[in-house]
Structures are given as structure tokens and as C-alpha cells.
Amino acid sequence: MYGLAIATGNTIQTENEFHDIQWTDLDFVLDSLKTLFRTYDIKAVKIGIVPSLVYLKEIVSVIEKRSPKTKIVWDTVLKSTTEFEFTTVENQSELIGILQQIDLITPNYNEILKLSDTKDAAEEMAQNLSKHCAVLLKGGHNPNQKGVDYLYVDTECAKLVGALAVTSDKHGSGCVLSSAIAANIALGHDILLASLKAKNYIEKYLNSNTTLLGYHHV
Numbered sequence: 001m002y003g004l005a006i007a008t009g010n011t012i013q014t015e016n017e018f019h020d021i022q023w024t025d026l027d028f029v030l031d032s033l034k035t036l037f038r039t040y041d042i043k044a045v046k047i048g049i050v051p052s053l054v055y056l057k058e059i060v061s062v063i064e065k066r067s068p069k070t071k072i073v074w075d076t077v078l079k080s081t082t083e084f085e086f087t088t089v090e091n092q093s094e095l096i097g098i099l100q101q102i103d104l105i106t107p108n109y110n111e112i113l114k115l116s117d118t119k120d121a122a123e124e125m126a127q128n129l130s131k132h133c134a135v136l137l138k139g140g141h142n143p144n145q146k147g148v149d150y151l152y153v154d155t156e157c158a159k160l161v162g163a164l165a166v167t168s169d170k171h172g173s174g175c176v177l178s179s180a181i182a183a184n185i186a187l188g189h190d191i192l193l194a195s196l197k198a199k200n201y202i203e204k205y206l207n208s209n210t211t212l213l214g215y216h217h218v
Helices: 026-039 052-065 092-098 122-129 173-186 191-206
Strands: 009-011 018-024 046-049 071-074 134-137 150-151 156-160
Touching: 026 052, 046 052, 046 173, 052 071, 052 092, 071 173, 122 134, 122 150, 150 191, 156 191, 173 191
Parallel strands: 046 071
Antiparallel strands: 009 018, 134 150, 150 156
């Protein structure tokens, strides 16, 4: 399939360290979105790092207006692994309003705790947020079952267990996973099958070598 990209930010980073980011002007991002949607039939959009909920809300709004059938996946990267903070969630009602326009979010066990001011466990929070959109609670930081993901869709919960033993961590693996899910959704799979196929892809990526940067194989 074809993938198109709009950079919300230009980073200075290596595989080991995140140094800085220069955010892209929101109007430039929105104009880029409008241009691509005028030219292409876009089945799915994956959104990554954003500097604020307002920024995210505007992106989602343009997608909804231009193509209501386009599926939206938000990889809720709120801070880097080296503790650089991208987005803080200060307005819970604004967050819920955005989630109601999104098809899937993909937080890990650390990120989901920052999406709410409650003291609930990660699983309880995922269940509550799934009232608004599907939630894939990624298992890379699962304190009890590392690598086991849980997909919450409405009142249902599916346990996603990997087929391979993962031997190495990778920088940006969450981004790869959410992108793979969006790609599989664009190919016509439902969220559960798209997540399973993406999990299979990410396991091969994680096992592609022993460094923090992986290989992608067609």
C-alpha cells in the first residue's frame, strides 16, 4: 500500500537520546492535510506526537470534515523514553470530545495513566476510555505480562499474545505498531484483525537485530 506523511515536528534524536523538537506550525499541517485529501482517497490516518490537545483537535476536525469514513488511529505518545514531554492532558472533557471522533488509541501502561486524573489501574482506565473509542493497551510496559496487549472495543476485551519471543527492544516500536495497525485497517481489516496482524509485524521487527534500530522487511 502507499503511505503519505506530514511531519508534526522535526526532532533531534539518536537511537539512544531525544534532544529537542521543533513543532510544525499548525496551519501548515492543516494545509498539508487538505492538499492530500483533495488528491488521494485516504482510508486511514495514524497520528503521532502533537504539542497539545488543541493541535490534535484541529487535525482530527479537518480529517472528519474532508473524509468522514477515514479511520483515525492516535498513538498517544505523551513523552519520549528519555522523559521529553510532548503533550499534557489538562482538560479531560476536551480529551473525551476528541476521543469520540477517533477510532483507536494505542497507549502503553505508562501513557494511559496520564490520560486521566483518576487513580484507576491501567486496565480499568482502558475499559472506561473504550466507551468513547477502541483502546489497544500495549504490553511493552505491562508490569505483570510483558508483551501481552489488551484490545478494548465497547464492552469486549481481547487478549493479544505474541507468537514469537521478543529478544530486543527498539526505539520507536510503538510508532511502528500503530502505523502497522492503520495500514491494516486501510486494507479493510477490522480493528481486532488489524491489531493481530500488526503485532505479528512488530514482533518480527523487534527480532530483526539486537540494536535499538530495527529492519523492516516486505
